[in-house]
Amino acid sequence: xxxxxxxxxxxxxxxxxxxxxxxxxxxxxxxxxxxxxxxxxxxxxxxxxxxxxxxxxxxxxxxxxxxxxxxxxxxxxxxxxxxxxxxxxxxxxxxxxxxxxxxxxxxxxxxxxxxxxxxxxxxxxxxxxxxxxxxxxxxxxxxxxxxxxxxxxxxxxxxxxxxxxxxxxxxxxxxxxxxxxxxxxxxxxxxxxxxxxxxxxxxxxxxxxxxxxxxxxxxxxxxxxxxxxxxxxxxxxxxxxxxxxxxxxxxxxxxxxxxxxxxxxxxxxxxxxxxxxxxxxxxxxxxxxxxxxxxxxxxxxxxxxxxxxxxxxxxxxxxxxxxxxxxxxxxxxxxxxxxxxxxxxxxxxxxxxxxx
Amino acid sequence: xxxxxxxxxxxxxxxxxxxxxxxxxxxxxxxxxxxxxxxxxxxxxxx
Numbered sequence: 001x002x003x004x005x006x007x008x009x010x011x012x013x014x015x016x017x018x019x020x021x022x023x024x025x026x027x028x029x030x031x032x033x034x035x036x037x038x039x040x041x042x043x044x045x046x047x048x049x050x051x052x053x054x055x056x057x058x059x060x061x062x063x064x065x066x067x068x069x070x071x072x073x074x075x076x077x078x079x080x081x082x083x084x085x086x087x088x089x090x091x092x093x094x095x096x097x098x099x100x101x102x103x104x105x106x107x108x109x110x111x112x113x114x115x116x117x118x119x120x121x122x123x124x125x126x127x128x129x130x131x132x133x134x135x136x137x138x139x140x141x142x143x144x145x146x147x148x149x150x151x152x153x154x155x156x157x158x159x160x161x162x163x164x165x166x167x168x169x170x171x172x173x174x175x176x177x178x179x180x181x182x183x184x185x186x187x188x189x190x191x192x193x194x195x196x197x198x199x200x201x202x203x204x205x206x207x208x209x210x211x212x213x214x215x216x217x218x219x220x221x222x223x224x225x226x227x228x229x230x231x232x233x234x235x236x237x238x239x240x241x242x243x244x245x246x247x248x249x250x251x252x253x254x255x256x257x258x259x260x261x262x263x264x265x266x267x268x269x270x271x272x273x274x275x276x277x278x279x280x281x282x283x284x285x286x287x288x289x290x291x292x293x294x295x296x297x298x299x300x301x302x303x304x305x306x307x308x309x310x311x312x313x314x315x316x317x318x319x320x321x322x323x324x325x326x327x328x329x330x331x332x333x334x335x336x337x338x339x340x341x342x343x344x345x346x347x348x349x350x351x352x353x354x355x356x
Numbered sequence: 357x358x359x360x361x362x363x364x365x366x367x368x369x370x371x372x373x374x375x376x377x378x379x380x381x382x383x384x385x386x387x388x389x390x391x392x393x394x395x396x397x398x399x400x401x402x403x
Contacts, residue, residue, distance in 0.1 A: 054358055088359040106361045142361045163360070207360065224357060266357050325358060346358055 031352045035320040040220045040272040043153035044211050045146050046094030049355045054104075056325075056346035058086035062112075063341070066334035068303065075338075084110040084340065100146040105168075106139040108199045125187040135197040140165040144207070155215045161226075163207035169200025176239050178248050189246070195239065201259060203234040220270040230259035230291075260291035260302050268311075275317075282311040284329070286337075307334035313344075323348040 034047050046052055063081045065073045075081045090104035114131040143166065148159035174196040181190040211224035237252040268282035289304035313327030325346040331339035 056359055088361065090359055090361075104359060104361050106359070139361050144360065165361075209360070226357075226360065264357075344358075348358075 035350050038272050038275045039278040040215045044148045044157045044159040045100040048094050048097045049352050050094040051353050052092040053349045054090040056088035058344045060084035060340035060342040064339040068336050070335045082112045098148050098150045102144040104142045109136040128190040131193040133195045137199040138169045139199050140201050141168040157213040159211045161209040165205040170198045171200035171202035173197045175250050180246050204231040218272045223267040226264040228262040233258050255294040257293045258291040260288040263287045278315040280313050284309045303336040305337040307337045308332050
């Protein structure tokens with residue numbers, strides 16, 4: 001019995017202290033070594049004095065959607081397939097080896113054309129209605145502070161992040177730009193509704209995240225959990241229109257809303273094939289819900305959304321300063337959400353501006 | 357994850373969209389057909 005107690009205490013000691021003691025205190029390296037550090041030897045945050053610029057382009061083809069029962073719907077059969085363009089920019093700076101500051105924003109552009117409707121009142125009267133919902137504009141500015149364990153990375157790392165989306169983006173939609181296309185026949189014409197949405201939360205939103213990373217030789221596992229919640233309710237406007245003698249008059253009405261709470265979970269396995277090439281397979285789970293939107297004076301709960309995707313990708317170090325990342329996102333299951341196939345291409349520039 | 361800002365998954369940040377049809381289910385709850393989703397979505401009134 002005594003030997004079992006001693007063995008249990010020894011196991012407990014090893015579990016508690018082996019990870020900490022196997023990783024030594026941080027030590028400085030030359031710039032070249034730090035800039036060319038492969039993924040499986042990098043910590044979760046930048047090194048002290050490291051400055052990083054990330055420029056990304058995300059292209060999404062929206063041809064599928066999951067309905068409220070999780071069934072896959074083919075949007076192109078309805079004529080409502082579309083593409084998205086998302087340009088992302090993020091700058092990061094390592095204040096110490098364990099503390100990092102980052103700022104990021106994005107520019108999103110998409111246009112979704114609805115199914116064309118045709119209204120026939122008689123053999124000589126016909127109205128065709130097209131609707132385009134366009135969204136374009138800068139997103140909000142996200143400021144993030146990241147902390148990681150105060151030890152140099154050997155095989156285990158843990159970090160937390162806290163961030164705030166500042167409502168810097170123009171979030172109120174612009175006035176619609178509807179047009180009418182007339183034909184030579186007086187009572188046959190086409191109405192083109194064109195709504196001009198913008199991109200922004202409209203209220204501050206805070207973000208909390210944690211991440212963990214393990215490395216075993218050339219293999220690494222990384223996982224992160226992110227939670228996002230609005231600070232308060234928001235108010236926006238909704239445009240509507242009246243057509244008189246083929247001329248549009250626009251008006252808008254205010255409404256209130258509460259953003260959804262969002263959970264985003266990633267888990268990825270990485271293989272460091274060589275010092276400059278890393279491949280990975282990430283799985284992503286996205287869940288959103290808990291918010292509401294006001295319609296005609298009543299609050300309606302936003303539908304809960306879920307999406308599970310697989311994201312194969314790779315990282316190539318082109319030079320000590322430049323690294324290229326490429327990921328694809330393949331949606332596998334979900335509820336109440338679009339399921340676009342996405343490609344994300346990112347170029348990262350690294351330097352130590354204050355270190356010789 | 358390199359970027360954490362808004363992405364294609366979120367429409368302009370909140371669940372705003374343009375309604376293309378409105379109905380009511382057996383329980384008296386309204387539902388909306390929303391343009392960008394291409395699907396009819398059910399929502400339950402809170403108040």
